[in-house]
Amino acid sequence: MATPNELTAMRRAIAISAQGLGTTSPNPPVGCVILDRDGVPVGEGYHLRKGDHHAEVNALTAAGERAEGGTAVVTLEPCNHHGRTPPCRQALIDAKVSRVLMAVMDPTSRGEGGAVVLEQAGIEVERGVLEQEALLVLGPWLHSLHTGRPYITWAYSAGADEDDRDQVLAELRRTHDLVIRRDGTVEEGVPGSHGEDSFRVPLSLLGDEPGKALHALNESGARTVLIEGSSNEAAQLLADAVDRVIIDLPGTRPSFSLTGPGAESAVLDGFWLTDVKPSDSHVRLTAERATRDQ
Template identity: 55%
Template sequence: MANAHEYEVAAMRRAIAISAQGMGSTSPNPPVGCVILDSEGRTVGEGYHVRKGESHAEVNALSAAGDRAEGGTAVVTLEPCNHYGRTPPCREALINANVARVLIAVMDPTSRGEGGAALLRRAGIEVEQGFLKDEALLVLGPWQSSLNHGRPFITWIYEAGMDGNPNGDSGRGIYRGEVDSLRGSYDLVIDQEGGIEEGESGRHGNDVFQLPHGVLSSDADEIVKALGGAGARSVLLSGVANRFSLIASAGMVDQVISYLPRTPPSWSPGKDFGRVAAIPDGYRLVGLTRTESHVRVAGSRTSDFYCSSRKS
């Protein structure tokens, strides 16, 4: 970012923020945002990807900018695509718009051939990559994690018992509001009774996730394999169920959000409690918030680039 201007940093943060509006509706494509600056650094257009098969972020932003994009800068959260699919390649749209510079946060590991950035450079366009990458991963992190691990990015939210283990769920009232606020950011939400709800893609009638009948009665590997095979990139598990514990034990839950009940200021667990914990083994603390009756504990298995609805 040595050559970046303050307005370009602001533009990328704007692109990241608007890209979040595509979370839960773009899979298996990533949620991407784009801001177009004119040659004077003024914002002249912005756009984001809504769902698979529709215009990508760059095309939407260029459409809004019109001729004012010429000689300007495209600020985009993910490397522009370079292949023809349901839509033309975004690198072609940027070249045709005669932009002078492209700032990219995250490189696309699914690029075919040389990649969009290489083709933009070949066309004489200045390209900078890795621009605010860590901040862009707040939105793109689950999608990237899904590609890296060959399965959906999985979050498990539950009410814990006094010992901190996920065995004290008494009706989900404690975290129901958070589940309601998060469901639009995930492709699928699965509750402890086995109910499956699609995210925004399903609400628009796309029926994008075709899951085999009775899949949740399978073992952990088969459940996760079926979710990924259906095209889900992100899944929220809600409540306490044996199948969720099995998935977590297999190392396939990426983050946990636990609601730990308040304890007295001086407290000793009974002899039947065993080991007392805050979050399951293998996770690092990335968020702590006090509520009226609980402590919300957020843990991440891999890194702290993403924690849904981080409140601390």
């Protein structure tokens, strides 16, 4: 069982892992916290982009010798293969940690998997620690692996001048690998943020065949895509593949009213409302595609 300190550390690892959203793809956004023998945090790190050190290595570097005999708390099973960087399970073994807690198992892990190799080295391993919470960050990456296409978000304002919402959309852009603008152009969420030779922006527009468009987006290395604007043709082209809808409904305080066409049915059929956030100028609705158990 995870201790209260370890659960706190896992939530910290989940929080810092989000720093990699929009930059790590095609790799996953991962966070790691190192606790010393007494359960005190002594190092943390996250993965920023493919080709850079992974979260575990960054956390171990920060911890130094204090990692020996301690605990590594990581949001994803440590990798078990040599890629652009050495396997993280070996870094943990070499650092002589005594215990590793992981939230989500890695479906891309090679061979027996990093967790098994750690156990074979005499390290105590606990799986599934706060898994559902870690999926708040890792969920879109896992979705792309299971479906063979990116996780797609459609964001727009209902009954308002969408040009006025660009500043609001800027925060969404930085957490997505690719953005399809209202004129159909495709660009990197944060220009130049991904690793070299591991990510590319599609050079041409998406065309009129959903299957080919999704394939092109996936082949770019993108794991998350943001479609901007209510009248964006890409939203119609990829309608069956949209996983999340974010809608800003205009209104004012203190007497708030919803206005604009479609406001009364802004959450589309087949989607499940997951969040509602008011501000002085609008209410933001977030809805995800419904599953059978919802």
